Amino acid sequence: MAVVRCLVPDGPGATGEPALSRGYAWGMLPQIPDSMATTAKKWAMRVVLAFLAVQTAVVGFLVIFDAIKHRQRKTRPNFPHPGVFQGPVADSEVTIYTYGEDLYAAMLDAIRGAKTRIFMETYIWKSDDTGLQFKNALNDAAARGVEVFVVYDGFANLVVSPSFFKFHPKIHVHRFPVMRPSRVFSPLRSTGLDHRKLLIVDDETGFVGGYNIGELYATEWRDTHVRITGPSVWDLRQTFAIVWNAVGGAPEIPHHSPHTWDLHIRTVNNIPALLVYPIRGLYLDVINRASSHIYITTAYFIPDQQILQALLAASKRGVDVRLIMPENSNHVLADWLSRGFYTTLLREGVTVLRYRNAMIHAKTATIDGRWSTVGTANIDRLSLTGNYETNLEIHDRTFAENMENIFDIDSGNCTELTLADWQKRYVAARISETLLRPLRPLL
Incomplete structure (x- = not known):
């Protein structure tokens, strides 16, 4: 019951006291x-x-x-390795890697062959034998006169000994700090983790995708990364430079204009320091344009309402929407939050495929046989409106065909979930999904 206090006098000679102290006046409610x-x-x-x-x-x-x-x-994960796919996209050459050992060999070859400059950025960097190979290769490059820039995330590597990140004295290093004073004064600009995985060598070769650095990812996870050689590497170079300069890395990396302007390959970057989050808008735009099929692979599927509704609307208008997600990921909470969407997806005809026997960590999509993306961003709030992320947007039918082939191979290692089977889950599971629903905006 509302309380209304009023200083309007209710008769001649009123003192101006609150009328409630002298009984009810017109229109007033009891306190x-x-x-x-x-x-x-x-x-x-x-x-x-x-x-x-x-x-x-x-x-x-x-x-x-x-x-x-x-x-x-x-036990040792047993999952298919789709292989390495290579082909031209406009004036550049693009290679798709789907197995960590193949990717790491190519990355280390590029570092060991560097002549002028290396930019490397990663989210997780394990201090195991694989991580040590990368560290030693970078130190050797700096020792022979190559200018080396390194960025890594402090929070993601809390379990790694700080001594591991002591590099050759000529290497320029920026560690995204776990705690930042700017969180107090400008929280929107300071909440993001550096979730990117980039390597650019001599401004001629660039790598981007979902792979972190470590033995676990080399052989036990299924992920996707791409290598670009040619003029489109400029996009990845600029991507690294923008973030390095924005977060206060030194020395400043100068801006270089591209020699050509190729719209077939484009980088799309979420940069919290600049309050820029275009990857979410990119997904919304291409999902709304889809007319034939949408194939998405993501490690963590916790969409906001707009992306969810866009996928459902696409399915309703006859688009074949398929999602590959891990049956059991490395984050149990993310798994349970994802499962809270399954009933809605299945009722609207979306195909839900659960990857078995290994963690699938890829962040990819291909639509209508003409558009594809490979990058670092998952379909969750942290990636789309929180972290530093980079995705490649590629308009090319041959590349899309390769991505569809990879999706088909991965689908063969999946269990397709049906609505009838999903509705048979335990009551306790349903209750858990409901109780955890308020946590969706946090992940």
């Missing part, structure tokens, strides 16, 4: 006793705390349960 208001606030707080406690308990249980399952399935 709720302070004790009742206090009790209501306490109950509201208890309800909120109880809900948070239940959420915490559910998350804790899922983490423990997943850890037990992970120990039980500690």
Whole structure:
């Protein structure tokens, strides 16, 4: 019941006191006793705390349960390797890698053959034998006079000894800090993690995709990366330079204009420091344009309402929408949040494919046999409106054909989920999905 206090006099000689102190005046409502208001606030707080406690308990249980399952399935992953695909796109040459060992060999060859400059940026960099190979190759390059710039994310590498990131003294290094003072004064510009994975050598060869650096990713994860040689490498060089200069790296990397302007290959970058997040808009635009098919592979599928509705609308108008996601990813909470969307997707005819026996970490899409993207951004809030990310947008039918072939091979290692099967899941699973739903905007 609302409380209205009024200083308008209700008769001659009124003192101007609140009318409620002298009885009800016209249009006034009785005051709720302070004790009742206090009790209501306490109950509201208890309800909120109880809900948070239940959420915490559910998350804790899922983490423990997943850890037990992970120990039980500690066997060598067995999954298909689609292979290496190569072909021209306009005046550049583009190679698609789908297995870590193949990619790392190509990246290390490029670093060891560098003559003038290396830009390297990664999210996770393990201090294992694979990580050490990259570190040594960069140190050797700096020792022979190559200018080397390195960027890595501090939060993602908290478990890595700081001593591992001590490089040759001539290497320029920027570590995205875990804690930044600017979070207090400009939180929107300071929330992003550096989730990008880039390597540019001599402004002639560039790599981008989902692979981090480490032995785990070399042989046990299914991911996708691309290498570009030719004039389109300029886009990746500029991508690195913009972020390096924006976050205060030194020395400043000068801007170079491209020799050619090729619209067949374009980089799209989310840069929180500049409040720029175009990758989400890119997905919305191409999904709305689709007329034949949409094939998406993503490690974590937690879309916002606009992207979800765009996919559902595409399916309703007859577009063949297919999603590949891991059956069990490396983040159990992300898995359960993704599962909360399955019923809605399946009811509208979207094909949900769950990748088996290994973690699929690729961030790719191909649409209508003419448009494709490969990059670092997942379809979740962290990637699309939070982190530093880079995706390649490629308009080329041959490249799209290669991406469709890869999707078909990956689909053969998937279990297709049906609505009938999904509705048979345990009641406890349904309750968990509902309780975790408020966490969607956080991931």
